[in-house]
Amino acid sequence: MAKLNANIKKLYAFSFLQMTLFPMAIITLYWKDHIGLSLTQILLLQSIFSVTTVAMEYPSGYVSDRVGYKFALSIATMLGLAGWGVYTVATTFVHVMAAEILLGISLAFISGSDSALLYETLKTEGNEASYARHEGRMNGIGQIGEALGALFAGVLYKTAPLLPFILQIGVWFLALIITRSLVEPERAISTPASHLAEACRTARYAFLENRCLRSIILLNSVLGLASFYPVWLIQPYMQHAGVPVTWFGPVWTGANLTVAFFALASHRAAARVGYRKMVVVFMALIAAGYLGLGLSGQIWGFLFYYLLTGMRGLRGPMLLSLSQQESPSANRASILSLQSLCFRLLFCCTGPLVGMLADRVGVQQTFHLLFYAFLVALPPLYILFCRHNPPETAGRTQRCSAL
Numbered sequence: 001m002a003k004l005n006a007n008i009k010k011l012y013a014f015s016f017l018q019m020t021l022f023p024m025a026i027i028t029l030y031w032k033d034h035i036g037l038s039l040t041q042i043l044l045l046q047s048i049f050s051v052t053t054v055a056m057e058y059p060s061g062y063v064s065d066r067v068g069y070k071f072a073l074s075i076a077t078m079l080g081l082a083g084w085g086v087y088t089v090a091t092t093f094v095h096v097m098a099a100e101i102l103l104g105i106s107l108a109f110i111s112g113s114d115s116a117l118l119y120e121t122l123k124t125e126g127n128e129a130s131y132a133r134h135e136g137r138m139n140g141i142g143q144i145g146e147a148l149g150a151l152f153a154g155v156l157y158k159t160a161p162l163l164p165f166i167l168q169i170g171v172w173f174l175a176l177i178i179t180r181s182l183v184e185p186e187r188a189i190s191t192p193a194s195h196l197a198e199a200c201r202t203a204r205y206a207f208l209e210n211r212c213l214r215s216i217i218l219l220n221s222v223l224g225l226a227s228f229y230p231v232w233l234i235q236p237y238m239q240h241a242g243v244p245v246t247w248f249g250p251v252w253t254g255a256n257l258t259v260a261f262f263a264l265a266s267h268r269a270a271a272r273v274g275y276r277k278m279v280v281v282f283m284a285l286i287a288a289g290y291l292g293l294g295l296s297g298q299i300w301g302f303l304f305y306y307l308l309t310g311m312r313g314l315r316g317p318m319l320l321s322l323s324q325q326e327s328p329s330a331n332r333a334s335i336l337s338l339q340s341l342c343f344r345l346l347f348c349c350t351g352p353l354v355g356m357l358a359d360r361v362g363v364q365q366t367f368h369l370l371f372y373a374f375l376v377a378l379p380p381l382y383i384l385f386c387r388h389n390p391p392e393t394a395g396r397t398q399r400c401s402a403l
Helices: 002-019 027-035 039-067 069-087 093-110 113-124 128-151 153-159 163-180 195-209 211-241 245-273 275-295 301-325 329-361 363-388
Strands: none
Touching: 002 113, 002 128, 002 163, 027 039, 027 093, 027 211, 039 069, 039 093, 039 113, 039 195, 039 211, 039 329, 069 093, 069 113, 069 163, 093 113, 113 128, 113 301, 113 329, 128 153, 128 245, 128 301, 153 163, 153 245, 195 211, 195 329, 211 245, 211 275, 211 301, 211 329, 211 363, 245 275, 245 301, 275 301, 275 363, 301 329, 329 363
């Protein structure tokens, strides 16, 4: 039991290392200035990344459920090492695409496996009620890792453009050591007569049979898009506004610290105001963030981006906790992977279009137009969420025993 309990701190450490992304704060500049990619190509590249993740999302979750969370996370870190290694020799779009494909598969194996391992560890201890708090801490620590990685990214990039990528390889080697030391919790895992039939049954449960879970997945996917587009657009936005390159690291650090702070506060805020009011807060932050970015092209306009990172921090632990409560142990990682798959599919369909729009009308105007798009898309999802989710924030019972 003591070894199993150690999983929690090890998952904190893994989240920190996984999110310590030295290249992230400058990667759009690297793609534009050193590889020669346009914004259309950059968003296309991220769509390829998402397609890869989509293709592997559910299979990797299923493997994680059947073979083990530790196995899935170890595979993920080895693929991550390979992906960042390719970046050190990349000179063309094809090279970058190969690296992103490896990193996309890596993310697919992580997606759901880390959260499922955390939940099952707590469940074994009879402490699953504290999951949202631990998930918030894990997210917060991960964002602190990304903040620290970004702090000197601009300086590292200016010193040697490849230096952030070289440091990233060392970070993922440490992550591999941690994943190999994790302990697999005991679970009741049945061997289905047909893996394909079992996978289809899980998907049917998530998208057809459990209306509550379906509403959570749809809402979470669109809220995820709202916080994901700016990740790839904010750097050219700041470049156009005249923000010095040396500021990019600290700005990215501030964004991730904002995510970390609100992720740590998420479970308390949800417990105090309730799920429905929290979703209203999410919608208000999205509207204010996109409208501010769309109307202000000044050097300090990037501060509106922090409203979206704050929403991201609040959203993650709360909605993931709701998904966990609707998921059975034997298929937990699979259902969480289906949620990520839904988000990735939406981005695959819309990401290149947003990139083309940014190339054609400019990043600032793109933010303005996205404000109206989310103003139309989010209210129906909110109504659907309220219809299938009770207003209470406590005493929620699982309704997944039939699976």
